[in-house]
Amino acid sequence: MTSQSLYRKWRSQTFSDLVGQETVTRTLRNAVRDNRLVHAYLFCGPRGTGKTSTARLLAKAVNCARPKDGEPCNKCLSCREITAGNSPDVIEIDAASNTGVDNIRDLRENVGLLGIGGRYKLYIVDECFSYGELVTLADGTKMPIGKLVESQWQGSVLSYNVETGKTEPKPIVRHMRKQSALPAVRVTFDNNRAIVCTINHKFYTPEGQVCAGHLQPGQFVFTNRERITQHQRSVVMAAAVGDGHIDLTGSAMRARLQIRRGVAQKEYLEHKAQLLGNLVRTAPTYYAGVGTYSKTGTYQFSTLSRPQIAQIHRELYETEGRKRITQSFLDQLDELALAIWYLDDGSLITSHSRYERHTDGGISLYDSTRSTISMYGFSGEEAQIVCDWHKERWGIESRVTKTTRGPIIWLTLAGTRRLHEIIASYVPPTMQYKLLPQYQGQYQPITDDQMPGGLAISVVKAIDQVPAPEYVYNIEVADNHNYFVRDMLVANCHMLTTSAFNALLKTLEEPPPHVIFVLATTEVHKVPPTVVSRCQPFYFRRFNVGDLQSRISYIGAQEGLKLEPGAAELLARAAQGGMRDALSLLDQAMAFCGSRIDLRSTRAMLGLADPTTIKKLIESVSDGDTSSGLKLINDMVALGADLRQLSSQIGETFRTLMLARAGADITQLAGSPKDEVDEIGALAGRFTLTELTACARTFARNETPARGLPVPQLALELSFLDCVQICTGHQPQPAPEAAHHHRELPPTSSIRQPAATPPAATPPLARPAVVAEELDLDTLQPIERDPLPGIETSGGENTSIQTLAEAQQQWDLVKQVCKQKSRSVAALLHSAYPVQVEQGPSLVLVIEAAYQFHLDKLREPESRAVVEWALEQVLNQPVRVRLTLRRDDGGDIGGSTGSGSTSSGAGGPGQRLGGPSPQPADGDADVFSPKGASRRSRAGNTGDPEGRARLRGAFTAPKSNITPIRRDVQSNPADVDAGESRRLEAEVRADPVIQNLLQVQGMELVDVHTLDDDSVKR
Structure with a gap:
């Protein structure tokens, strides 16, 4: 016997036991004591906050025989019945199966009836699936129900018509997303498919609709998996009752049909195999010898094992394996099945009967042509059931004759003609001899219409209680009110529809004096205002x-x-x-x-990590130690830490540090122990408040770290690296032992870092020197700082660069904003990145996509509109987008812009900063990018001629006063005028764009050389 769950065992039995909801309990207790009850209450609040428990307490209090100060006694008969859940005066309406007007109409009819034992009759109207449960659409494809609901997908899903026994497409008429208010369970089936849903969601079973919480291991549930068509089902049923045999597999939940015929009937056997189509496992094969019961051998074949064939076995076979005929089985047979049954077990007798006349002793011959059907192995009663079925269903007259081998059904001549008329078009040429001459030659090849033939059966293997997801999803389907989730047939929405609410209005407004309504919901905003206004609302808060x-x-x-x-x-x-x-x-x-x-x-x-390890990870962020931090993350994951919990722990720790840095009382706001306050304060002192705020925001956006990523911890690692970049002000650097070993350049061609005086307790990570050969404007990442004095930022070039920098820095936020309108577009942006801003009649942001498929999707007008809308929300200015494809060498292929925008290539009016950038098509000037920087560094240090060719010349700054130097790779550097180099250096130093970027990064320009000058020693 299973033990009772603690939340049911320790459900509060008095108002004083209900913790955390003092305002609600005090008001209700006083109302019961002073007889100030109202006719309708509305309990709203998050799941697990005591709404249903309070409703039951109210029911006990108002019907208690011996209440004391508004509290139930829990000893009288009424209190005991309500506690046990079997009180006839407390009706808890499961809205999963009471969503429509008809259900509310029944409720209104029963409201007028008086209670049985108590003074009051209480109606408690109480409240699906998690995001990733797959719903079968009308075309057979599957979509997560969460995506289907959040995108408000308007289309049809596959549904089951109980009256016709067929599946059919039905449109979705309502979507629902709500916080889970009930416990969740994971139901695992025999095909290893599992569904997570709330305990009150209903599944379709042979016994009717059953809530998930009431399912038992071994119970059958209808499924749409591995179905057979109605055409195939008819052939299997007829062959099984005829010459075929059904064998169950080891699990007894699947079965296959086996058919064996003599050599003379090989063609008829092949005809059956053709009728079964893709259900046939093996082609008809010849067998001879022991076990065939034939001197000449036999041909036989078998079908694939299917749950539907096992269902036919359960209907046709008794426990000991004997076939039996039932009326329900016969009612499922159609014309094709009737024809196959006759061809298997029927015969046509064409001889004449001799009759000796008593009057004159002469002999008379009577035509006795008629059909018979052998019923060997069945009882006479079962043969009579078949005769009655022939007469009632098909108009075929017949009678039963008992022989020593078993019953035989004899058809009259009229009955024979009627049978042959029905089946003539289904009889193949090889079996035409069983038809009367006038019905021969009418065969028409049969084609499978692919109409699904009923539902299959799956078996419940296990039911486990699991933590309820934050949100659950459901849909309402027109007419049939059901759909398939992971191929299992389930009921639809369990919230009252708007029409049902409207039907309830009059009853809520003027109920009988002995009736009290209690409506419980987690989403009060979805209850019509007309209903809310007729109830006394109580708001339940989360427990601290x-x-x-x-x-x-x-x-x-x-x-x-x-x-x-x-x-x-x-x-x-x-x-x-x-x-x-x-x-x-x-x-x-x-x-x-x-x-x-x-x-x-x-x-x-x-699945929580050790807090000490979390603090070490935070220290790695402040020190910029990416190697140690990444190792800590992977070690925690390897030890079994849950990714969602780990992300939450890190985010909560950053929040605590942020509160401590802001001077808040973390013992109250964050629940930190008093003995850890000093340690938390010391750790918070290693960051600025701005850094802690940005880090906390980074992990707050990391909603689903494991969904849709090739490596589950990838999102967590990226968030960690983002935090390192925030706190150190530069891109994370690789560990020294993993870094590439480049040849050192003379100090005269380096960019020195200005001296800094860091706090003694938290020494900053030293920035490596950046050599002139590796100088790349696109690798300079912007930091949110106040504008530097003396630097103009209102010019077109600087405005473009700042816009690009902001777009790149806020790219994660852009993707999050996109989710509000389209999750699919937000997913496409994961492989895209802004690389350039173009000036024109309007601001144009160039975005590179990694794959052609993603590019095509983003170029669709709807997708482009979503991206432009998100950018406008984040950047606070209208932005057009031009979409290009990223080449393997870092370039782009083609482009696409919004209306009114112009495209530009390398050296055009575009501004590039950070991120993957395209290569110029002509190859003469290399637009700088991080990919290009690392590629140029490796190529230049190894003496690769192609790499050195890419390094020649200076950089190109559009609309600046710098003139690029372009020379052939074979030219002699000595031929270059020295004055030209000095002029280039002066122009670089005087260019405001370069100075702005360098000062934003805290860098200093020491010397300038052309990159192919022999004076620069490699």
Whole structure:
């Protein structure tokens, strides 16, 4: 016998036991005591905050025989019945199956009936699937239900018509996304498919609709997986009752049909195989010898194993393996099945009967041509059922004759003609001899219409309670009100529809005096205002960590557990304000740890990392130690830390440091222990408030670290590297042992860093020197700082560069904003990056896509509009986009702009900064990019002529006063006028664009040389 869940066992039985909702309980208790009850209440709030428990407490209090100060006694018959959940005066409406007007109409008819034992009759109207559960669309493809709901997808899904027994497309009429208000379970089936849903969601079973929480291991559920067509089903059923045999597989949930015929009927066997089409496992094969029961041998074939064939086996075979005929089985047979059954077991007798006349002793011959059907192996009663079916369904007259081998059905001559008339077009040429001459030659080849033939059956293997997701999703389907999730047939939406709410209005406004309504919901904004105005609302808040920890500790003590305070705190924090979640986690901890629940075991159960390791990771961020930080992340993941929990832990730690740096009381706002305040303050002192705010924001955006990524921890690693860049002011550098070993250049061609005086406690990471040969304007990453004095920022060039820098820096935010309108477009932007800004009639941002498929999708007008809208929201200015394809060598191929924009190539009016940049088509001037920088560095240091060719010349700054120097790669550097080099250096130093970028980065320009000058020693 299974034990009762803690959240049900310890459900509050009095108002005083209900913790954390003092305002609600005090108001209701006083209303019961002073007889100030209203006819309708509306309980709204997050899941697990006590809405249903309070509704049941109210029902006990108003019907209690001996209430005391508004509290139920829990001893009278009414209190005991309500506690046990079998009170006839408390009706809890499961909105999963009561969504329509008809259901509300039934409710209104029953409202007028008086209660049985109590003074009041209470109606409690209480509340699906997680994001990734796949819904089968009308065309057979599948889409996650979360994506389907969030995108408000308007289309049709595959649905099942119970009346016709066929699947058909039906449109979606409503989408629903809400916070989960009920516990969730994972239902695992025999095909290893699992569905996570709330406990009240209903599945279709042979016994009717059953809630997920009431399913039992071994129970059957209808499924759409591995279906056979109606045409194939008819052939299997007819062959099975005829000469075929159905064998179950080892699991007894799948079966295959086997058919064996003599050599003379090989063509007829091949005809059957052709009718079954892709259901045939092996072509008809010849067998001879022992087991064939034939001297000449036999041909036989078998079908693939399918759950639908197993269902036919259950309908046709008894437990001991004997075939039996039932009326329900016969009702499923059509003309094709009737024809195959006759061709298997029927015969046509064409001889004349001799009759001796008694009057004169002469002999008379009577035509006795008629068809018979052998019913060997069946009882006479079953043969009579077939005769009655012939007469009622097809108008065929017949009778049963018993022989020593078994019953035989004799058709009358009229009945024979009627049968042959029905089946003539289904009889192949090889079997025409079984038809009357006038019906021969009418065969028409049969084609499978691919109409699905009923539903298959899956078996429930296990049901496990799991933490409820933050949001659950559902849809409402027209007419049939069902759809397929991971091929399992489930009921649709479980919220009252708008029309149902409207039908309830009059009853809510003027109910009988003995009726009280309690509506419970997690999304009050979806309840029509006309309903809200007729109810007295109560708003339930989330429980704080202290209340949850106290309740967990109390229940643990009552259950005889040795529960460490730190473990109780961890469980309380993991519950995120839900009492039911907290007790469900305590249930899980009891199963995992036993009677002693310590901090270490609880942390392992929850998938949490050691806080000491988290602090080391934060220190790696402040020190810019990317190697150690990445190793810590992968070590924690290898030890089993949950990625979502790990991301949440890091984000929570940054929040605590941010609050401490801002001077807030972290013992109250973050729940930090008092003995750790000094340590947290010291760690927070290694950052500025701006850095902590940016780091906390980075991890706050990391919503789903493991979804859709090739490496699950990739999103976490990228967030860590972003934080390092925020705190050190430059791109993360590789570890010294992993760095490329380049040849050193003379100090005269380097860019020196200005001296800095860092705090003694937190020495900053030393910036490596950047040599002139590797100088790349595109690698300079902008930092949010106040404008430097003396630097003009209002010019067109600087405005373009600043716009590009802001777009690159806020690119993650752009993707997040895109999700508000289209998650698919946001996904496409993961492989795209802004690389250039073009000046023209309007501002044009050039975005490179990594793949042609992504480029084509982004160029669609709807996708382009979403991207431009998101950029305008983030950059606070209208922006057009031009889309290009990134080449393997860093260039772009082609382009696409919005209306009114112009494209430009290298050396045109575009501004580039950071990110992957395209290469100029002519190859004469190399527009700088990070890819180009590393490529040029490697090429230049190895003496690669092609690399040196890319390095020749200076850089090109559009609309600046710098003139590029372009020379042939074979030219002699001595031929270059020395005065030209000096003029180039002066122009570089005087260019405001270059000076602005260098000063933003805190760099100093020391010397300038042409990159192919022999005076620069390699």
